[in-house]
Amino acid sequence: MARPRILVVGAGFAGVECVRRLERRLSPGEADIALVSPFSYQLYLPLLPQVAAGVLTPQSVAISLRRSQKFRTRIIPGGAIGVDPRAKVCVIRKITGETLDERYDYIVLAPGSVTRTFDIPGLVEHARGMKTLAEAAYIRDHVIAQLDLADASTDDAERASRLQFVVVGGGYAGTETAACLQRLTLNAVKRYPRLDPKMIRWHLIDIAPRLMPELGERLGDVAMGILQRRGIEVTLGVSVAKAAPEEVTLTDGRVLPCRTLIWTAGVAASPLIATLGAETVRGRLAVTPEMNLQGFEGVFALGDAAAVPDLVKGDGAVCPPTAQHGIRQGRKVADNVIAAVRGLPLTPYVHRDLGLVVDLGGRDAVSRPLGVELRGMPAQAVARGYHWSALRTNVAKTRVLTDWLLNAVAGDDFVRTGFQAQKRATLRDFEFTDAYLTQDEVREHAASLTAKG
Structure with a gap:
């Protein structure tokens, strides 16, 4: 049997932590892992004000993914611009400008967020x-x-x-x-x-x-x-x-x-989320406590792009879009993806604020x-x-x-x-917020890929 294909979208706190845990806990022959990111580094976002002030150099907060010799995940240099969760296809615009239709068995959506703007003139x-x-x-x-x-x-x-x-x-x-x-x-x-x-x-x-x-x-x-x-x-x-x-x-x-x-x-979930046509909560994907997307097989979402239920607070509260939650959600999603690959039950995300x-x-x-x-x-x-x-x-x-x-x-x-x-x-x-496809354009890509076999 072909190895299952795991596609992780986003190299922020959530995405990188997920990839690292997948690499540690899956044997090389158990699954193929790919990471979609326009840059081959993880940005330590909380220290950006110190970069702007010149206290830190830009290289200090851009943590290279390729430095590690143990990093066996395939990096796809580009940005995900659309996802068809029914056809299990992710449309990627590579940094060369080419469009790539990437099939997957399991997808982890951690595209992060963009600056939230309003209809303010200028x-x-x-x-x-x-x-x-x-x-x-x-x-x-x-x-x-x-x-x-x-x-x-x-x-x-x-x-x-x-x-x-x-x-x-x-x-x-x-x-x-x-x-x-x-x-x-x-x-x-x-x-x-x-x-x-x-x-x-x-x-x-x-x-x-x-x-x-x-x-x-x-x-x-x-x-x-x-x-x-x-x-x-x-x-x-x-x-x-x-x-x-x-x-x-x-x-x-x-x-x-x-x-x-x-x-x-403030921030808003990545425009990628709108291309799925799935239920959202204030613009973030509505997911279960296990961080999977109900009604769509093999789709997980976390971090700034997902409304992950906060089981500690309860009463319908969702986890705030912070690095602290992103890191810990990345680990839990990795465990749940591995459980799905192995046919085991998923477990919910529970975390107390530090x-x-x-x-x-x-x-x-x-x-x-x-x-x-x-x-x-x-x-x-x-x-x-x-x-x-x-x-x-x-x-x-x-x-x-x-x-x-x-x-x-x-x-x-x-x-x-x-x-x-x-x-x-x-x-x-x-932030390239106008680079994303519409839902119809994503479906066209998926249909074209299916027609090609």
């Missing part, structure tokens, strides 16, 4: 996100470029707009991004004698009534106080009404002269490991210790630790590479 044209390595590197270049351009300008109004920065999203990504980049500009402006440091203004805005509500009221207030003491203007209950190249209009009527709008107001860590740069942090509230240096130690231990390879751990030590001793570096010199980049340029 948003996708003028905002930048913080979801990819390229975006983090681009934003760093862009922010430093604003200092250079303000220094070169003789127009006071232009200077004011270039030195005003707006971050939208009071969750972990937005708060850490605003904190880390504000610290970068505060240190950098000391090297610009013609610029008044008081002109640099950072705004963190969110439509929610509280900053990072998952932290709890007390730690949320502590984080708010840290940001405000550092000069970051935090405004809650407000969002963006309109974005333009040189200004941002808020829903409270204020107009902020601004050339930098960073949008981190806590939260928020690194605000420098010595500032708030953390709540296992329910214990920490702030300052103890929280910083816990936050960085958690991230460091979660890095999968010793090479990555060495690079990150070296970068942290170098930054602590030598301070920030303010060099821009020129990545953004050619043209303005938008959210769509980085």
Whole structure:
């Protein structure tokens, strides 16, 4: 008999953890494993704000899949753009531009998420996100470029707009991004004698009534106080009404002269999910506690793309889209795929929350490991210790630790590479959200493959 074909879509926390466990627990002759990803690395997403601030180099958080000699999974360099779960076909657009129709017996859908946007005039044209390595590197270049351009300008109004920065999203990504980049500009402006440091203004805005509500009221207030003491203007209950190249209009009527709008107001499941034609919960695939898709044989989904029931909380709650859940769901899905291959019963995903860590740069942090509230240096130690231990390879751990030590001793570096010199980049340029097929186009691919035999 032919070996069953297991196809894993996505090389994030969930997908890579699933592949690693499959490799460890399946013998080489028991199944063929393939991984679909446009990049042959796993991105450690929680540290992207530190890449944008120059504390870490991009290579430090891009963990190569090909370095490991034991990695026997076939990597398909491309992106899944459609899945027909009835025909068991995944349509892949390879990085060469060719389209590949890949058959499978079992598919693990872990395509992750994209930046959630709304129908706000000018948003996708003028905002930048913080979801990819390229975006983090681009934003760093862009922010430093604003200092250079303000220094070169003789127009006071232009200077004011270039030195005003707006971050939208009071969750972990937005708060850490605003904190880390504000610290970068505060240190950098000391090297610009013609610029008044008081002109640099950072705004963190969110439509929610509280900053990072998952932290709890007390730690949320502590984080708010840290940001405000550092000069970051935090405004809650407000969002963006309109974005333009040189200004941002808020829903409270204020107009902020601004050339930098960073949008981190939540995530949405990958557009790949819509191509399946399956039931969803707020855009995420509705799956069982075992993380399989009811009514479709051999289909599993997890991570940001799946509404995995939270059996600990109950009452219809689903697991939040965090790295902590992604890693553990990847292991459980791998076990369930192996059980399906071997004809054994599947088991549900049950996981208790280990806590939260928020690194605000420098010595500032708030953390709540296992329910214990920490702030300052103890929280910083816990936050960085958690991230460091979660890095999968010793090479990555060495690079990150070296970068942290170098930054602590030598301070920030303010060099821009020129990545953004050619043209303005938008959210769509980085996340390729318009690359996916419709359900009818996916079925056409599957029918064509069936006709070919």
